[in-house]
Amino acid sequence: MQEGIDQKSRFSQHAVFRAGVTVLFILLVFAIFRYMSVPKSFGQYGYYRGDNVTEWVSMDLSYAPPGNTVCSKCHEQVAQATSQAEHNKLNCQSCHGPLMAHVRKPAESHPAVAGNAELCGTCHRELVGRTKEQIASVKVGEHSGGLDCTRCHDPHQPWSKIGGRQW
Numbered sequence: 001m002q003e004g005i006d007q008k009s010r011f012s013q014h015a016v017f018r019a020g021v022t023v024l025f026i027l028l029v030f031a032i033f034r035y036m037s038v039p040k041s042f043g044q045y046g047y048y049r050g051d052n053v054t055e056w057v058s059m060d061l062s063y064a065p066p067g068n069t070v071c072s073k074c075h076e077q078v079a080q081a082t083s084q085a086e087h088n089k090l091n092c093q094s095c096h097g098p099l100m101a102h103v104r105k106p107a108e109s110h111p112a113v114a115g116n117a118e119l120c121g122t123c124h125r126e127l128v129g130r131t132k133e134q135i136a137s138v139k140v141g142e143h144s145g146g147l148d149c150t151r152c153h154d155p156h157q158p159w160s161k162i163g164g165r166q167w
């Protein structure tokens with residue numbers, strides 16, 4: 001009888017011991033895995049990777065600051081013309097693309113943009129669900145007969161070439 005109880009308690013001690021070792025082992029594996037997989041700078045500023053901040057800061061800017069004043073310093077005439085017509089709310093770079101490199105060193109880049117259906121159609125192509133009240137739209141192929149839009153529309157003052165509606 002006595003022997004039976006001893007055996008039983010030894011057995012339960014053994015089971016607890018094994019469970020304990022298993023738990024410790026899992027914790028150890030977790031700790032090693034965590035140590036290896038969590039980046040060094042994690043938690044530097046908060047619950048994210050601190051290095052991320054410096055990486056973003058060191059990235060090169062592709063767009064010049066928003067607003068057209070940065071361009072108007074050197075392209076005053078175009079900026080002036082644009083500001084007096086239908087495209088006055090557009091950022092120069094929404095058509096010309098990212099131009100930070102050009103702003104920094106104008107002579108080293110010659111920004112080119114084609115005034116074709118691809119560019120103008122982005123905003124003016126007739127689309128189901130986009131009404132003419134929202135934006136003036138045309139069936140590009142039919143309307144332009146395949147010509148570049150800038151053959152008839154000045155991109156900065158859309159009506160200036162063809163007389164059309166005056167601002």
Ligand code: HEC
Pocket residue numbers: 064070071072073074075092093096099102103106107108109110111112
């Ligand atoms: C520091 C002066 C300066 C700034 C700022 C500047 N540009 Fe220029 N830009 C120039 C010069 C100079 C040229 C002529 C370079 C060449 O053609 O070799 C030029 C050329 C261009 C051209 C090509 C002109 C052509 O004849 O085809 C475009 C388009 C243009 N710039 C747009 C912009 C836009 C949009 C901005 C604002 C994001 C801008 N520029 C900001 C000086 C500047």
Ligand code: HEC
Pocket residue numbers: 068071072075078079080082087090091092093094095096113114115116150155156
């Ligand atoms: C709606 C689109 C659009 C917007 C907005 C726009 N441009 Fe243009 N820009 C063009 C296109 C297209 C051409 C090329 C014209 C051509 O090929 O006849 C051009 C040509 C130019 C040129 C060279 C030819 C010229 O007219 O002197 C300059 C410089 C220029 N843009 C500067 C600017 C500046 C600065 C702004 C903002 C104030 C601006 N653009 C806004 C589409 C645009």
Ligand code: HEC
Pocket residue numbers: 086087089090094095115116119120121122123124133134135136149150153154155158159165
């Ligand atoms: C980023 C969007 C955008 C791009 C790209 C764009 N436009 Fe526009 N356009 C506008 C907005 C906004 C207006 C003013 C609102 C309106 O007229 O519906 C406008 C107005 C116009 C108008 C006058 C419409 C009217 O009823 O008086 C014409 C014409 C025009 N654009 C032609 C062009 C041409 C040509 C190009 C390409 C060189 C072009 N647009 C590129 C946004 C754009």
Ligand code: HEC
Pocket residue numbers: 116117120121124125136137138140141143144145147148149150151152153162164
């Ligand atoms: C052959 C000359 C010509 C070409 C090329 C051309 N247009 Fe037009 N566009 C006109 C004339 C003329 C009008 C005014 C009469 C009308 O609405 O059809 C006009 C009107 C517009 C309007 C105003 C429509 C409205 O209902 O208010 C927009 C937007 C427009 N064009 C965009 C474009 C776009 C985008 C392209 C290039 C895919 C383009 N145009 C090519 C001559 C042209």
